[in-house]
Amino acid sequence: MRSATRVLLSTFLLAAAAASAGDMKLEAHLVWGTNDEKGGPNCKPVDAELAAKLHGMLKWKNYFEITNQTASIPLNKTQDLKMSDHCTIRIKNLGGSRVEISCIGEGKPVDQRVETLTPPKWLVWGGDSKHDTAWFVGLRSDDAKAGDANTVISKN
Amino acid sequence: MKNELELKVQAWLDGELPDHEARRMGEWIARDSEAAALAAELGCVKKAMFRHETAVALGESREFYWSKIQRQIQREAGVRRSRGLPWYARLRKYMLPLTGMAALACMLLMAVVRSGSPAFDEISSTGEGMEAVTFHDQSAQMTVVWLQDNSPAKVDQAAQKSIRYEDEPGTVIDLQ
Numbered sequence: 001m002r003s004a005t006r007v008l009l010s011t012f013l014l015a016a017a018a019a020s021a022g023d024m025k026l027e028a029h030l031v032w033g034t035n036d037e038k039g040g041p042n043c044k045p046v047d048a049e050l051a052a053k054l055h056g057m058l059k060w061k062n063y064f065e066i067t068n069q070t071a072s073i074p075l076n077k078t079q080d081l082k083m084s085d086h087c088t089i090r091i092k093n094l095g096g097s098r099v100e101i102s103c104i105g106e107g108k109p110v111d112q113r114v115e116t117l118t119p120p121k122w123l124v125w126g127g128d129s130k131h132d133t134a135w136f137v138g139l140r141s142d143d144a145k146a147g148d149a150n151t152v153i154s155k156n
Numbered sequence: 157m158k159n160e161l162e163l164k165v166q167a168w169l170d171g172e173l174p175d176h177e178a179r180r181m182g183e184w185i186a187r188d189s190e191a192a193a194l195a196a197e198l199g200c201v202k203k204a205m206f207r208h209e210t211a212v213a214l215g216e217s218r219e220f221y222w223s224k225i226q227r228q229i230q231r232e233a234g235v236r237r238s239r240g241l242p243w244y245a246r247l248r249k250y251m252l253p254l255t256g257m258a259a260l261a262c263m264l265l266m267a268v269v270r271s272g273s274p275a276f277d278e279i280s281s282t283g284e285g286m287e288a289v290t291f292h293d294q295s296a297q298m299t300v301v302w303l304q305d306n307s308p309a310k311v312d313q314a315a316q317k318s319i320r321y322e323d324e325p326g327t328v329i330d331l332q
Binding site: 053056057058096103108109110111112113114115120121122123124125126127128 | 269280281282283286288291293296297298299300301302303304
């Protein structure tokens with residue numbers, strides 16, 4: 001009887017721990033918006049889902065991806081994602097799909113906010129660039145694709 | 157005669173009544189012929205039983221003898237109780253309320269976790285010299301934060317003019 005109770009309690013505690021704590025997987029895309037038909041040599045077509053959302057809300061004809069990064073951030077830990085020489089995203093996993101995110105431009109914090117990022121929600125920062133173009137950083141939770149618990153940072 | 161009175165006559169005969177009650181019963185039996193007849197009959201039975209009953213001598217005190225019987229009854233009752241239900245039935249007896257409590261606790265936990273997760277941003281701050289304009293598009297599940305300089309020269313080129321919004325479903329209005 002005692003062992004059965006222990007098993008039950010352990011299961012409950014594990015379920016509670018899994019529900020409230022855990023790594024958060026995120027993906028970030030640095031995107032360039034332009035009316036030109038072609039992007040630069042390092043550009044590639046942007047993620048189709050993100051492109052559709054950007055086309056629906058913004059005026060530019062084409063969106064090209066410059067970099068993308070993914071990260072798995074443990075609970076209450078902070079991680080920097082360097083999107084370019086000028087732009088870094090700092091993310092802290094607050095648990096329960098909540099993140100504290102900072103957009104850092106040229107080494108200075110430009111914008112900071114606490115957001116709940118549940119798939120398929122996107123958070124996009126944007127700003128003007130030269131020659132009627134714009135830059136964007138799109139961020140979303142990648143929990144639906146979560147497979148392993150290792151910390152991963154990949155750069156294209 | 158009532159059964160209760162018959163029992164009282166028997167108790168009077170056996171000397172089990174208190175003194176004052178025994179005295180009243182004695183007076184009543186002396187007056188009542190039916191009660192007297194019953195008392196006489198019961199007295200005969202009592203004498204006959206005393207005469208023919210086999211005397212049993214105990215090798216130990218009366219209290220010790222009965223305490224052994226009591227202990228044996230208690231031991232057998234315990235064994236019968238534990239043998240009465242199979243192990244899974246006894247387990248289920250405890251597991252059912254525990255499982256219910258665990259399920260309730262899980263539901264409460266999930267409710268707390270969900271209630272602590274609002275859909276949109278809770279706190280935001282923008283760096284000095286910058287302005288942030290936030291657009292939520294619930295249908296597209298996207299939030300756009302447009303960052304721009306506060307300087308007057310930049311205001312003319314404000315990118316918010318480049319952002320369209322949906323006034324009604326299916327109607328896209330360009331603010332430019």
